[in-house]
Each structure stands twice: as C-alpha cells, then as structure tokens.
Amino acid sequence: MSKKKQFVEKVTPMEENFAQWYTDVVKQAGLVDYGQVRGTMIIKPYGYAIWENIRDELDRKFKETGHSNVAFPLFIPESLLQKEKDHVEGFAPEVAWVTHGGDEELAERIAVRPTSEVLFCEYYSKNIHSYRDLPMLYNQWANVVRWEKTTRPFLRSSEFHWQEGHTAHATAEDASEETERMLGIYADLTEKYLAIPVIRGRKTEKEKFAGAKYTLTIESLMHDGRALQSATSHHFGPEFAKAFDITYLDENGDTQFVHQTSWGLSTRIMGALIMVHGDNRGLVVPPRIAPTQAIILPIAQHKEGVLDKAYDLRDQLKDIVRIDIDASDKTPGWKFNESEMKGIPVRIEMGPRDIEKDQVVLVRRDTGEKEFVPLNELKERLPNVLEEVQQNLYNKALAHRDSKTSTATTMEEFNQTLDENPGFIKAMWCGDVACEEKIKEETQATSRCIPFEQEKVADTCVCCGKEAKEMIYWARAY
Numbered sequence: 001m002s003k004k005k006q007f008v009e010k011v012t013p014m015e016e017n018f019a020q021w022y023t024d025v026v027k028q029a030g031l032v033d034y035g036q037v038r039g040t041m042i043i044k045p046y047g048y049a050i051w052e053n054i055r056d057e058l059d060r061k062f063k064e065t066g067h068s069n070v071a072f073p074l075f076i077p078e079s080l081l082q083k084e085k086d087h088v089e090g091f092a093p094e095v096a097w098v099t100h101g102g103d104e105e106l107a108e109r110i111a112v113r114p115t116s117e118v119l120f121c122e123y124y125s126k127n128i129h130s131y132r133d134l135p136m137l138y139n140q141w142a143n144v145v146r147w148e149k150t151t152r153p154f155l156r157s158s159e160f161h162w163q164e165g166h167t168a169h170a171t172a173e174d175a176s177e178e179t180e181r182m183l184g185i186y187a188d189l190t191e192k193y194l195a196i197p198v199i200r201g202r203k204t205e206k207e208k209f210a211g212a213k214y215t216l217t218i219e220s221l222m223h224d225g226r227a228l229q230s231a232t233s234h235h236f237g238p239e240f241a242k243a244f245d246i247t248y249l250d251e252n253g254d255t256q257f258v259h260q261t262s263w264g265l266s267t268r269i270m271g272a273l274i275m276v277h278g279d280n281r282g283l284v285v286p287p288r289i290a291p292t293q294a295i296i297l298p299i300a301q302h303k304e305g306v307l308d309k310a311y312d313l314r315d316q317l318k319d320i321v322r323i324d325i326d327a328s329d330k331t332p333g334w335k336f337n338e339s340e341m342k343g344i345p346v347r348i349e350m351g352p353r354d355i356e357k358d359q360v361v362l363v364r365r366d367t368g369e370k371e372f373v374p375l376n377e378l379k380e381r382l383p384n385v386l387e388e389v390q391q392n393l394y395n396k397a398l399a400h401r402d403s404k405t406s407t408a409t410t411m412e413e414f415n416q417t418l419d420e421n422p423g424f425i426k427a428m429w430c431g432d433v434a435c436e437e438k439i440k441e442e443t444q445a446t447s448r449c450i451p452f453e454q455e456k457v458a459d460t461c462v463c464c465g466k467e468a469k470e471m472i473y474w475a476r477a478y
C-alpha cells in the first residue's frame with residue numbers, strides 16, 4: 001500500500017458518516033486540538049491563520065464604517081448580569097461562575113462573560129451625556145464562555161472567539177440603519193470572501209436574541225443539508241437603556257433614552273467553511289481567505305537545479321500571491337495529499353522536465369484540473385486561476401443550496417422533503433408561535449429566518465391552515 005493511500009484513508013467519507021468526516025478534517029487539516037476542559041479547543045496555527053484572515057477583513061470593514069475597537073473585562077458581577085430580565089434568562093443556563101478568589105469565597109459570584117451587553121451598558125450609562133456623544137460605535141475581539149452540554153470544534157464549544165459590536169444611537173432609525181449595515185457587512189464577507197451564499201432575514205420572536213427588539217441573521221446551508229446561523233445583528237430599541245438608565249440630553253435639552261445594537265460573528269463560521277466547501281480529500285479554502293493561496297511542490301528535488309528554480313519561482317510570485325514551498329523530504333505523493341488536506345487552492349508542480357520546457361503544472365484543489373503554464377505567463381495566469389477557483393466555489397455552493405431548497409404547503413410535504421432531500425424548506429406561516437413550536441417538535445426543523453425576499457408559496461400556514469402572514473425558511477440546523 002502506498003503512502004498516498006494511507007494518508008487519504010484517515011478521512012471518513014462524508015457519505016458514510018458526515019459527523020465523523022467533519023471531525024477527521026478538523027484534525028487532519030491541522031485546524032484544532034481538543035482542550036483539557038471538555039468542550040474547549042486549541043486553535044492550531046493553520047486554523048488560526050484562516051481565522052486571522054477572516055478577522056482582518058472584518059476589522060477593516062468595521063473601521064471603514066466608523067467603529068473603534070475596545071477591550072472590556074472577562075468578568076461580570078452577578079448583580080450586573082441580572083439587570084435586564086430577558087437577557088439573563090436567555091443566558092443563565094450556560095453561564096460559568098467564579099465563586100472563589102484563591103481560597104476565599106467571593107461575596108458575590110462573578111460570571112465569565114457569555115456575551116458583554118451588560119458591561120457595555122454600564123459603561124454607556126456613565127459615559128453618554130449629550131447627543132454630541134452619539135453614536136458610540138464600539139467593537140471588541142474577544143473570547144466568551146458558554147457552558148454547552150454537547151460540543152464540537154468550532155460549531156459549539158464552551159469557549160469561542162468572536163467579535164461583538166455594541167453601539168448606542170440617538171434614535172431608533174439610526175439603530176435600525178446600524179443593525180442592517182452590520183448584517184450587510186457579514187453577508188458581504190461570507191459571500192465574497194468565504195464563497196458561502198447566505199439567506200438574509202429576520203429571526204422570529206421565538207428565535208431572536210434574548211433581550212432584543214429584533215434580530216437579523218444570515219443563514220447558510222451545509223453540505224449535509226443542515227443550516228448554520230452564520231452571524232447575527234440585534235436591535236435592542238431603548239429596553240437596555242431603560243434597565244441601565246442610559247440617557248442623553250437632546251438638542252432641545254430634553255432627556256432621551258439611547259437606542260442600542262449589538263452584532264457578532266464567531267469562530268463558528270470556520271465550521272461553515274469546512275462543511276460548505278470540504279470534500280473527501282479534506283478542506284477546501286477559498287483563495288481570498290487562504291493563508292497559503294498556492295504551494296510549490298518541487299518534483300525530483302534531489303536533481304540538480306530543481307530546488308534553486310523552485311525558490312526562484314517563489315521569490316518571483318511572493319508579491320502577487322500568498323505562496324509557500326514544500327521542500328521537505330516527504331514523497332511527492334505525500335505532499336500532494338497534504339496540500340489537498342489543507343485545502344490550498346492551487347498547487348504548482350515543477351520537475352526537471354518542466355524546467356527544461358520552461359513551464360510549470362498548475363493543479364486546482366476545487367476541480368483537480370491540471371494546466372501547463374509557460375513560466376513567463378505564470379504571473380498573469382496564477383491570480384486568474386485563483387479568481388476562477390473563488391468563483392467556482394461560490395457557484396458550486398449556490399447550486400448545492402438551490403438543489404436542497406424546497407417548498408412545502410402541507411406538513412405531509414414538509415416531512416417528506418426532510419426525509420428525501422433535507423435542506424431549506426420554504427413554507428408559509430401564520431405568525432403563531434404555537435405552530436412554530438409544533439413544527440420543531442415534530443420535525444426537529446427550526447425557523448431559520450423570515451427572509452427579506454418574501455415569496456408567497458401558498459395562502460395558508462403550512463401547520464394550521466389558517467391565513468398565512470409570512471414565508472419562512474425552515475431547516476434542521478447546527
């Protein structure tokens with residue numbers, strides 16, 4: 001048995017066991033290791049490099065739209081967390097508590113932040129006085145802790161990394177604009193950089209963020225037909241401001257409550273990246289966020305001149321693309337497989353015969369297509385190939401989502417679709433939470449969102465048959 005075969009066999013085929021395939025890819029591609037406390041993860045260099053590219057792009061967009069980064073404490077006093085009733089109820093089951101400092105029991109328990117709304121509110125109540133202080137547009141890159149019962153790397157971990165934006169505005173309209181603007185930024189990043197198509201919409205009352213007036217979301221569909229909430233943006237109205245007494249004097253000297261938003265995208269998106277683009281050979285990383293966009297694999301590198309040429313090539317290309325070279329003594333077969341497992345978009349093969357002909361071989365990770373490119377055309381061709389890979393990944397994901405999006409007008413149809421072609425189901429809803437709960441109980445599918453782009457697929461609610469108000473995207477979800 002060749003080494004090539006052995007390497008590939010470490011990944012369980014996704015058709016056989018999707019969950020195991022996911023775990024195998026996460027491990028084999030070198031993204032994470034498990035932490036010592038159950039549900040925690042160590043994000044390894046390659047995983048972190050991908051996250052950094054996502055983070056940097058988002059951070060650039062946040063700053064472009066006037067936001068400043070800040071760093072708030074990890075700890076929240078219990079009394080502070082309890083100030084907004086709906087909010088604390090939503091998070092209470094998942095809070096990790098600090099009860100001791102050294103040997104001494106604390107007078108008041110301290111929560112490890114599950115999210116930081118209340119800390120920002122407390123700060124705003126002290127630091128916002130006048131309409132001149134508004135809007136206050138803050139963001140922090142942070143880790144948070146939610147004590148989850150079942151955990152999986154990236155998808156659901158007890159501790160995860162994210163950014164949380166927290167803003168305060170003079171009017172409800174300003175806060176609405178902000179809520180939509182940030183959802184737009186998430187959608188843009190997810191579609192253009194991660195090559196993942198998203199459905200934009202609003203969460204139902206049942207599914208909205210604890211304490212929010214409303215929650216906007218982007219939803220994406222994984223390879224196995226399950227949905228994943230990819231980022232959310234919340235409008236709080238003045239409710240937190242009332243609980244925390246965050247007021248300002250308007251231009252007429254009248255006291256007003258501020259209107260707030262918060263919005264977040266987490267390392268969960270890494271799970272989407274894996275489950276949308278990956279295949280049985282491993283990870284597939286879209287070029288725009290790939291830490292290494294192309295890797296040079298010298299063939300017969302022990303032959304004179306091969307390595308020199310390969311390093312020359314790297315130096316010529318390093319200002320154009322993020323490029324690496326594997327000059328280790330592993331076999332070419334091993335190197336091919338490793339670059340595929342890591343999902344590097346393009347590999348460049350170069351051996352003595354290619355050098356003779358002044359050419360290289362480009363191999364695309366997404367399609368496996370090989371292309372001979374003359375050396376003097378490579379600087380032009382390589383960026384184009386990367387762009388083609390980027391586009392193809394998006395188109396493939398979109399075609400997959402379309403093929404797994406169905407319409408149901410009766411519960412019979414709903415159930416049949418979930419059995420035969422699981423994915424998004426578009427169905428009408430009367431607006432009653434009882435129907436939403438009944439559907440969840442019977443099918444395990446949840447309302448993913450009320451999409452901004454509405455279609456009237458029927459006149460009546462799929463569940464109760466009463467007059468329908470809105471069309472909803474349903475799916476079983478991560």
Ligand SMILES: [Zn+2]
Nearest residue numbers: 430435461464
């Ligand atoms: Zn109904």
